Amino acid sequence: MSKVLVLNASYEPLNITNWRRAVILLLKGKAEQVEHNGKCLYPELMLPTVIRLRHYVQVPYKEIPLTRRNILHRDNHSCQYCSYTGDELTLDHVIPRSRKGGDSWENIVTACVRCNVKKGNRTPKEANMVLRNQPRQPYSSLHFEVAKHIKNGSYQEWRKYAIGL
Template identity: 80%
Template sequence: MGKVLVLNASYEPLNITSWRRAVILLIKGKAEQVEHNGKYIYAEFPLPTVIRLRHYVRVPYKDIPLTRRNILHRDGHSCQYCGYTGDDLTLDHVLPRSRGGGESWENMVTACVRCNIRKGNRTPSEANMLLRSTPRKPYSSLYFEVAKYIKSGTHQEWRKYVIGV
């Protein structure tokens, strides 16, 4: 039937859960329904798409690992120079390692092989190649998951609860 976005009492996104788990939280009185999609489980009980917990839950900070997969996902599996979206994607250091550029969220982007070779050991401005978006560290790992649902058009109502999507 679908997934449900779970918000903390402060309206901060916590996670994505199944509709069944969301309904259990609603029935037990641990959460309240914020959004629904017009579908009903039974008469006068709409299927939730966003719920909010009634009590605040402290969540420990989890750092997002800097991995090839996460960088590709952040950049939408497309070259940040030309927009290519095929299989031949690599990672490029905006400031080359030979010039002191390290491995960080702000210095690594997805690039196609052609653009990566063309840029070579230069900065984007020296190679006259503009980045389509400024690389930055994602807000949270939940951001990736939520962005996938919003971009697919499945849950547009989630957009107002997530920063930067």
């Protein structure tokens, strides 16, 4: 039915859960409601869209793997040079491998075949091409999920709790 963003006691996003689990956390007193969508479950209980845990939960840092799928997702499945969105997308090294450009979040972007061939073995500046977005490592896998829901147009109230959106 509806998703609920779970925040740590420090207001950082922890998880996305379903509305039933969120209501259980609220009723047990383990969380408090931060945002709701205006729909009532009971006269005194609104359907939550964002809840915050009352006690801080220590979360271990988990690095997101550098994969083609994750890079395409980070770049919103569009060419970072011309905004093309289609099936013919490749990965491009901003600083070419032949010039000691390695495989890192900050050096790989999504590019269409046309732009990738046009850029060739040059830097974007040398090829007179401008990157739409500076490549960077994503904050977390949860950030990916939250961004997807916000970009779909749903859950706009989550925007203020997500870094960089």
